[in-house]
Amino acid sequence: MTTITDIALALGITPSTVSRALAGNPRVKEKTRLAVEKKAAEMGYERNFVASNLRKGRSNIVGIVVPRVRREFFANFIGGAEDVLSSAGYNVIICQSQESLDSEIKALKALKNYRAAGVIISHSIESKDGNHIREIMGDLPIVQFDRVFPDLPGAKVVGANCDGAYQATMHLIKKGYKRIGTIAGYMSCMAFVERLAGYRMALEDAGLGFNKKYVYPDSILYETGKESARKAIADGCDALYCCGDYAALGAMDAAREAGLRIPEDIGIVGTANEFWADIMTPSLSSLGQHPFDMGQAAAHAFLDGRTGTEIIPMELHVRQSSNKQ
């Protein structure tokens, strides 16, 4: 592999000049710079990032830490972020926390150790606050998205969760459902708290009143969603706003097992708008985010060193599961 020393030797100049030339430093004469660039291309030079990072104390790596890469939402977010970051000359390391605090810490430490330029993160369910993030990353730029800790400084990109859940719940109300429960998420996550708030607000605005009894929290997976839906059905709910599509799927199965027709006897709306929501029978109404846009927004927030919170709208996709005539 050719080094800047090789180039310097070939041109009879010093490595430092080569380094500056390649970095576009105005301290080197245009003529020299062009000669260096030509020689570098000729010799197939590629900057050794490891050496560069060591000397500079920071790298061109941006870490993206997500619970799970395979979820529609995170996969699309990553797509959006990667687009923007890689065209800005950054390399992206993707880490999965698998919803575990330990894995999250491990990933952050590895990123810190590689002197990442920054980290874009949506924390795991097990993370109750952002102290470990701040502690490990020090003063490195942190961009949070979707699941954010409000007290942690730095940029945040979130969906309009409160507004979206309001829309979803209001949609159920307008369809004539009377006892609307919610299969909620974890109250350690902002996003889920916001959704609950939107759900509550819609009920109150419609004069239906909010009843804590019809909130079934900690349910975002198929199994927990199904279990919670069973309780909701026993409690007499005739509609459910679910904080996740997998939980909504569980709820649909619970309804079917209870002999209820969807959407005639029970209406169901999910959240995330996974690919399969549209192709199942009955198709699942779902509150979709714009993960790709969120990824781009997060990347730009990092690049511009912006801070503050950016809110990306959410969109309700009405399908059969809530479309009572």
Next chain:
Amino acid sequence: MTTITDIALALGITPSTVSRALAGNPRVKEKTRLAVEKKAAEMGYERNFVASNLRKGRSNIVGIVVPRVRREFFANFIGGAEDVLSSAGYNVIICQSQESLDSEIKALKALKNYRAAGVIISHSIESKDGNHIREIMGDLPIVQFDRVFPDLPGAKVVGANCDGAYQATMHLIKKGYKRIGTIAGYMSCMAFVERLAGYRMALEDAGLGFNKKYVYPDSILYETGKESARKAIADGCDALYCCGDYAALGAMDAAREAGLRIPEDIGIVGTANEFWADIMTPSLSSLGQHPFDMGQAAAHAFLDGRTGTEIIPMELHVRQSSNKQ
């Protein structure tokens, strides 16, 4: 951040001894080693990978390059590989080629530049051979999986594609379908070539004969699958073995648009066993791989420096879309 020099200073020994002690080198006395370990823990030392990598000329990074992270198969593969690799002390960088040769080359170059210890790759559709991989990675260990170039040296982990497609096709034959076509993939990919071979073998073994006319290649997405299925239906096919679930989904829609009942008028089997295959109506029969196992196998192949090809069995999940009574 504390360095080995700090530890050496604190203990009145030299950095080299600290380095060796932390690496478990037998050249340092047990007593010294313990003292170093204690001090290191006390001072919160963490090895600077960047410096270590620079000196050693290689890192503890393993790159995984896949077309798309969000596909069930790749996401699960990554899960399996990450498990094994991270408990062996490696860090995993995940790169997406987005099925584009350019992105694949870019990812490989970045990995090479970070002096990755090796790369685990399933190449993009646009890659017609493995020359660019070998050229960029030099003599670094390469483990290929699923889509492999047989002429590229190094370990390979593949599903039993030929055998699986044989099973799938034979299943359709046994169900009484007569004119069985295949929505095939790209002939630049081993996996798809193998599946076609299995399909052909089953037809020939059953005495139905192979007819090139009923092979509709280059169709792995919803749109291309649908388009190819339209042709197949016009050609009089009453069953389709599809090389991908998204293509199978397109085929189902094409069948419905043509007024055909599934599975009565046309039988459909997909490949990959995506999550949603089970929940749609009619549910989609699909030939599933064991991506998690494949990921573990690939990681072990890398760790053990093994070479040669490992074949992981595939499993047919029979569901409604092919279950003609």
Next chain:
DNA sequence: CACAAATATACAAACGTTTGTAAAAAACTC
């Protein structure tokens, strides 16, 4: 106890960059 052998540690260079400071070269000024 002297001497050799084995063990444990110190020294120093290297990995390939970047960057502050010094020196050289070029361009002005009077």
Next chain:
DNA sequence: GAGTTTTTTACAAACGTTTGTATATTTGTG
């Protein structure tokens, strides 16, 4: 053309580790 400023390049140290070689220490032998 000498002196001054500006531009351009060279020198050298540093980032934190690893590792071959040399030195110091300990252990063993007669």
